[in-house]
Amino acid sequence: MSESKRTPLLQARNLRLGHRTGRSREFVVAIDSIDLTIDTGEFISVVGPSGCGKTTFLEAVAGLVPVASGDLLVNGTPIKGPARNRAIVFQSASLFPWRTVEQNVWFGLEVQGRLNDETRQRTQQILHTVGLEKYMKARPDELSGGMRQRVNLARALAVSPDVLLFDEPFGALDAMTRESLQDELLRIWQSDPDGPKTTAIFITHDVTESVLLSDRVIVLSRNPGRIVADIAITAPRPRISSQWRLDPKFTEYCSEILHALHPEQKAAGRSMTAATESSV
């Protein structure tokens, strides 16, 4: 897309994150000296092995984890805590079982005192977009795992955030459901009239997922997390999932990311790429 007129939405400068754990309250570094600039409207994936601190990074952007040192700025101001302009799609759906699907989706609006006829209507529209218009009055325990994740996504979309944060939302789903939800998200992202205004940070360990959805893939190393690659996925939008998945460039990107993830074992990386290819 246009490289010319983008104001940096999110800026990390020499960012260091971590948390105190155990009885000794020892500080464990999760993310170390990260420099990163994210522009408005970008869809960014952060890929890394488990335990590389990618979820910690997301939580820091959400304002749930304090910054240990360095800067983490949104629109030029440091992140102090959770804010209304950032919404999370959680790893587990985390729906309130006593609320109906519809009530779960407008939870954010409700607690922020923004629930009115207009936002209610918007909620319905979002439920329509994620394909849950028939289940508005259903309870979460009546839904399948994939449907709960749709509600989870709808709840984040409902507050019309500037930044959407995805914390491995499809990680716990079975392969079939995951693939269909990836396609859905791609469609929703590209069809949303707010699309260019919204920025997404998508945490995942699924390489194909990141290539399918993103404009840019950040690859983190393990322990502590450092950026080892920053790969622009230049495929034009709107992408059509079925075609893009089969594109030779798609596979190229996948292998590039895999090599960045496993620099020490190129051969293994190549065989994994082959596996990815056959599964697509």
Add this chain to the structure above:
Amino acid sequence: MNDTVMKNPADRTASREGSPPQRNPERTSVLTWWDRLRGLQSPLLNLAGIAILLAVWQICSATHMVDPAFASSPWKILVAGRKLYSQGAIYTALGQTGKEFGIGELISIVAGTIIGLVIGASRVLYDMTRGIVDVLYSVPHVLFLPVIIFWFGIGSTSRIIIVIWSGILPLVINTIAGSRALNADYRRVSTAFCTPRFKRFYKVALPASLPFILSGVRLSVGRGLIGIIVAEFFMGSGGVGFFVQFHMSQLDTSGAMAVIVTLCVVALLLNSLVAWCEKRFANWSISD
């Protein structure tokens, strides 16, 4: 789309209704008759147990195996009950006990829930109050009655206070437990969506703790009833407890028993009311 609704009662009943026509209709009716009987087995045995007990009591009393003046009998209780309810005194007694218990219990529920939610939300408050709550809960609640009477006198206020005193602790303890067991995911969601502190209490913590609160209410009702009856014994001025004591002082076992039966029914009804509330308002599964 491979997403499907997992629980679909309509589908299930449809498939169940779909199969019988293939079977012999007579056999089907026999089967359902048996099935129905098996479904009723447990409540029927329940009633049978009560009936046998009452029959044995009646027989023992009628054959003078036990002294009927001493042990009364189900039939005599029934007669005494009819006499009791044709006079007005019992209604006044029930009214007084009901009113005082109702006020006390209502205050217990409202205050107990609020106190529990506040303590449960704060680590410091929880640590500070844990010892106090444990001590107060382990001491038999009616033991404080003389102190309460000393403070508030013999009257309605004291009886309401003893109901609150008896009923509030199980509620506080249960609500604290519920609020502390609050799913970490719920907390993250409410934090991430910038939920103000006060809204967090009644939009998240309260509904999430509701199953705990309702089982607290159940305990609270039981203890509150004990509280008020003992208080009425103690003060000897009115109410159901006084009524029973009064009948016994006149050696009228049947009359006393009739009042006790009334109280049994009331207690059972209150219990079913709470059970109904649990089914109606806390029917969602805890799992995500």
